[in-house]
Every structure is written in C-alpha cells, then in structure tokens.
Amino acid sequence: MLHVKPSWKSWQLLTEQGRQIWAFKPGSNTIDTHLQNADQISDEEIARFAEDFHFDSLLNPNSADQVYRHAAINAKYREFAGKIPEAKTPEEQNVADALVKGINYFSYLQSKDGHWPGDYGGPLFLLPGLLIASYISDVPFPMAHREMMKRYLFNHQNTDAGWGMHIEGESTMFGTVMQYVSLRLLGVDKNHDQLVKARTWIKSHGGATGIPSWGKFYLAVLNCYDWQGFNSLFPEMWLFPKWLPVHPWRYWCHTRMVYLPMAYCYAQRIKVPENPLILSLREEIYNEDFASIDWPKQRDAVCEKDCYTTPSPVLKWMNFFTNNYEKFKCNWLRKKSTDYILKYIDAEDQQTDYINIGPVNKAINSICIWHAHGKDSAPFKQHVARWYDYLWVAEDGMKMNGYNGSQLWDAAFATRAMLESDIGKLFPETIAKSYRFIERSQIQAEHATHAEFFRHPMIGSWPFSTPENGWPVADCTAEGLSAALAVHHSGLVEPAIDQSRIQRAVDVILSYQNSDGGWATYELTRAPKWLEKLNPSEVFADIMIDYSWTECTAACVIALLEIQETDPAYRSSEIRQATSAGLRFILKQQRLDGSWYGGWAVCFTYATWFGVEALSKARARGYYDDSALAAGINKACAFLVGKRKADGGWGETFKSCSTLVYSEAPTSQLVNTAWALLALMAAEFSERDVIEAGIDVLLHKQSDIGDWPQESISGVFNYNCMITYANYRNIFPIWALGRYYRQHVQG
Ligand code: LAN
Secondary structure (H helix, E strand, O other): OOOOOHHHHHEEEEEEOOEEEEEEOOOOOOHHHHHHOOOOOOHHHHHHHHHOOOOOOOOOOOOOOHHHHHHHHOOOOOOOOOOOOOOOOHHHHHHHHHHHHHHHHHHHOOOOOOOOOOOOOOEOOOHHHHHHHHHHOOOOOOHHHHHHHHHHHHHOOOOOOOEOOEOOOOOEHHHHHHHHHHHHHOOOOOOOHHHHHHHHHHHHOOOHHHOOHHHHHHHHHOOOOOHHHOOOOOHHHHHOOOOOOOOHHHOOHHHHHHHHHHHHHHHHOOOOOOOHHHHHHHHHOOOOOHHHOOHHHHOOOOOOOOOOOOOOHHHHHHHHHHHHHHHHOOHHHHHHHHHHHHHHHHHHHHHOOOOOOOHHHHHHHHHHHHHHHOOOOHHHHHHHHHHHHHEEEEOOEEEEOOOOOOHHHHHHHHHHHHOOOHHHHHOHHHHHHHHHHHHHHOOOOOOOOOOOOOOOOOOOOOEOOOOOOOOEOHHHHHHHHHHHHHHHHHOOOOOOOOHHHHHHHHHHHHHOEOOOOOEOOOOOOOOOHHHHHHOOOOOOOOOOOOOOEHHHHHHHHHHHHHHHHHOOOOOHHHHHHHHHHHHHHHHHHOOOOOOOOOOOEOOHHHHHHHHHHHHHHHHHOOOOOHHHHHHHHHHHHHHHHHOOOOOOOOOEOOHHHHHOOOOEOOOOOHHHHHHHHHHHHHOOOOOHHHHHHHHHHHHHHOOOOOOOOOOOOOEEEOOOEEEOOOOHHHHHHHHHHHHHHHHHHOO
C-alpha cells in the first residue's frame, strides 16, 4: 500500500465527464455546487495541512501522483479474484501474473466516467500566469489552494535556490523570477529564507531584466517591468490580408492562441496599479534602481541560462520596424485590430467552454476578459470557474497542469494496451467504461464560428482531453479510432460508435495529411518553414508552424491500415495513397543510425517505437515496398539493441529532446524500456534473450499491488519543456507485457 499522509485525505478529486476538479474537504460531490461553496475551513487548520505536503526527496522531483492514487486505491483495492490463465513455464506464468496484477491495479485508477485522471504538471511557467490573472482581477484562490501552491513552489526550488523551466530543469531566469514572484503574490514574506536565497540567484545572474520575453510580458502586466522594454506584438498584423505567409492564421495554433491575447494586453498596456507589494517587488528582482533602467535596451536582453533559440536577423529587423511604429501608430487602426482580437478571444472562449486551448492562453484570456468585460461580467466568471480545471494536487503540492488533462489520450492508450492480449478480456467492465468515455469524447458538431476563426473541420475527430476543450488533434483522432476499433474487435461491448462515425474519423485523418506526406498536430502546415525565423520566444524551438511529426504520422498511418481491414471498401484508393505517402515520410525521417527523433515524449525510444510500429504493420499488410520497410525496421532494431543498458533495459534522459542527441540515463527507465520492447516485438526481432531481459526489468520494477514506480519525467513539447504523464508508468509496461504474452504465451 502507499505511504499515506493524513492530510492527503482532505483533498478529493471530483470528476464529471472528463472534467477534473480538486476539492478541499468537499461538502458536495458535484462540481458546480462545490465551486460555489469552497473554503469553509479555518486558515490555521489549512496551513497545518499543507505542511504534510513537504516533499523530501528532490532526487526525483517528479510527483508519483500519490494523492490521487491513494484515494483511488487504498480504500478499495482487492487482488484479482478471477482465474489467471495457466502458462507453460514459470517465466511465462510470471508475465501472466504481472499483467493481471498490473491491469487490476490500473483499473482502480479509472474514474467513474471511464477515464484515468493523472498528474499533467511539469512546466513551471504556467501557475505564475494564473496567479497573475487572479491578482490583477482581485479574485484570490481559496486559502487551501494557496497553501498548496506555496508548497509546490517551495518543493521545486533547486539546490542552487533557483527554479527551472520545468520541475527537472536546471535553474533559469524565467523559472526563478516567475516562481519568486508567485510566492510573493501568495503572501510569502520577502525575508523568508528560501526567497532571500532565490533573490541572490536572480541578482547574481544579472537580475530580472534578462528574463525571456514571455517573462517580460508577465512582469509588465504585473507592473514590475516597463512595457517599453517589450518588443512590439504589432496587433495590426491581425488585419493583414490572409494570403500573406506571415498572417497569424497560419501559425501553429498554440502560438497563435497565445500571441493573440498577449497582443491585446500589449495594445492596452494592461498593468496592475502600483501598490506596496509591486513597489517592493521592483526593488527585489533587479540589480538597478527600477526608475533608472533603460527599458528599450532590455527588449532583447536574455540571461544566458535561458537562451535556447537565438533571434534571427529577420526578427530583429522586424522588431525595429514594429517598435518604431508604436511611436507613430494610427489610433483608428489600433482600435480596429484590438476589436478584432477581442472578438477572436470571445470566440475561442465560447468554442472551448472557457477552457481554452491550453494553460497559457487560459491565463492570458482571463486577463483580457477581465479588462474588457469586467470582474462581474458573466464571461469573466465563466473563466474563473475553469481555472480550477487546470489545477492538480499531488504530494508535491498544487500545480497548474499543462492542459485541462490528458483524458482521451490516456484512455485510448490504456484501452489499446489492455486489449493487446486476451488478458484484457478479464476486465470487461474497465474496457466498457473506457469505451463509453471514448465514445462520448468524439466530436460530433462544428461551432458556428469555426471557419471564421480558422479552425480545422472537426466532425468525427477526437481531442487530447475532453470534448468541451474541443480542439481536434490529428493523432488523438487516430488513437481514438484505433482504440474504438480494438474494443469493437474484442467483442466485449455492443458498438456504440456506428460505421458512419468511424468513417467521419477516417475523413478527418485524411483531411489532416500534409503535402510532405506526414501529419502534424492540430492543423495542416499552413506556412513555409522560413516563418520559424520570426520565432520570438527564445526558449522554445519550432513553434511557428504546425510541422509533420514522426509520431503523429505513424499514429495516423496505423489507424488507416486498421480501417482497411475492418472497412476495406471505404475510400480505399485514397487510403492506400495516403498511407504510402505517410510511410515514405516516416522512412525519410529515420536517421542514419536507425532511430527517429520524438517531439512529444523522451525521445528517440518513443518515436522509434512509433516508426517501427507503423512500418511493421504496413509490412504485415503487404503495403509499400517490402524491402524498404524491412531495411528501416532492421536499422531501428539495431539502434535499439545498441542502446541496451547492462540490466537489459533502456533509459533515456530529457536532454535527448533539447540536444537532439541520444542521452543515456544512469539507470533503466520503465517507460523507455517498454517503448523499446514494443518496437522490438512489433518487428518480431529474433533474439529472444534481448526481449526477455527487457521484460525482466519490467517485472522486477513492479510493486506488490501491481503499480510501477514513477521515474524521470517522460513528456516534452517544443524541444525544451518537459511534462509529466503520470499514467505512462502503468500503460506502457502493461502494453509491453501484453504483447509478450500475446506473442509467446497466449495460444
Ligand atoms: C500537447 C500534448 C499532447 C501532444 C500529443 C498528442 C502527444 C502529440 O502527439 C501532438 C501534440 C500534443 C497535442 C501537444 C501539443 C503541445 C501541448 C498542447 C502539449 C504538449 C500539452 C501542453 C502543450 C502546450 C503548447 C503548453 C503550453 C505552452 C506553450 C508553448 C503555448
């Protein structure tokens, strides 16, 4: 059983149709009533509770999601009572037992609505944005939440007293100043020992003038940085003709939806009124006297600890132009552009039921809506209610998740993992609940304003989280479809997704293919690669357009190959063409050493699994040029075998993601081991001892009740920021054991 601290029990996760809200001593089980009556407990009592969330092991700063898991498991856990199939050898029996135990444990983590809630924290630049939104609008979080947020921020302070971009990262100016300011907004005294040390870190690294642009933005809103020190966001660019390659409708949707509300704040120069805290902060984070700082000179100043991408000469030239335009700007045009931007923000709010596409525009849109419509307006109140959808409690405290959850994504993977072998069929209720969740998450209607605001058609698609978030994703559609097909195939449930809905999903996948043969994330690639030269972020790479990715392409190719089996007549020649182009793209992405770089998890093992899975599936179906597929698969297997660690497992660190070079972890990592094994088994790799040694690593790491330990952080975005996928430590070992069982044990 888990090591439980008493106060963890005060927090309870309420879930409704994928919505996740953490409640402190909830008086009610429904989310709406709870949100209206939070905080009836005394401050002292709450502060005492928060102490229990002290995180003593910084060796692995990733939370193990103990608070949720404790509540889900401890009271209810039972060993599997059914009959476990008998295997021929003791070793094979171990795999069968571990698989049953693993799925049994995991089934207790499923919420009543059928998904697997889990920690989706990691980035450290999200909560500060939300706290600034709460501060400027004077809508404080309840005391219990505030205490838990403090715990979280203190827990993730590095030993050098700074904070990173994410919980496992080395200290940066962005991370450090944002967490420092957050703690001050939460009421921590500037003489607190940990803050004194953090200030030393900030000052000895040049002070907050060197914070990257997103930090400059937040500080400017907080009135702790002068807007003159911020490169213009040129709001008028939203009025450009649409055919121009630089019109923002062509940007990657996350970049578009973040720079949109940022441009509104910039145009309005929104800032918190001066008050004693703000005046004090201005003294705390700079080496110079605030009034004496030459702000325009700070526009491009970035602390060397933060630099990941260097601004191009084109960007500098453009900044020169747009910054000067501010002196001569036409008020009429400025108003026209901010009116348009506000209309767009309102549309995004309505289309996503105020969840918004992600955590960054969630916070900034809240600020804009507060500014435009007021604290008492209905839209602002709707925004506030959705702040809680992003907050997550774990043993390290309360964090802002990287999305409103990973509900659909995890449910689809979990379903496919469990159904990989017949052992999954021993858990029909778990599968049925998951299927119901997947079924309800498929998007079935278009928003009235979708075309006006550049949204990709989405009927038949699946989102990453919930249908209310409603942003369709290409590979989430593929995973949703593959999972639905796997359930249909299992015969465990009466299909609720009929043929026409399946076909709509296929239509969506086909509509998402790029001209390079690959698939991107939320939309087609809408502008040429040179647009990346305008990336102003300094800390993220490849954010300007939606690029084709190996993982997304493989997922889509796999789903299309599967649909060819179940519905061979449907758009068959287009599907054949699409898969061939997709396979060509995948082969082209393969590196000389046989690996693939992964953009959305750590890293080469992740994408190599996707690559091999797609090539092997195509090979089995007799698609494409068999010798090219075989060569790609063999090279990939050789790569993986070459990366084996002494214990027979695989381990990669997040450094692979930012350096683009395989970076080996000191110890084997479960999730990397499972991905490598899945790839080798998909390839039907002939050296059985290699696979068995890897399987042994998974078996040895499993706990008595069927969980696996949380190891290093496994997700990533934009090369440089890491994100936690708490359920991966269960899903992928279950999947790999299932594949082994299917290939070697099952009759
Ligand atoms: C995600 C999470 C899921 C991920 C996969 C489906 C795994 C991937 O295959 C496609 C891309 C996608 C959908 C994805 C894109 C970027 C996201 C939304 C995130 C990593 C979660 C958080 C991140 C978002 C951009 C964070 C906010 C930061 C900004 C730079 C705006």
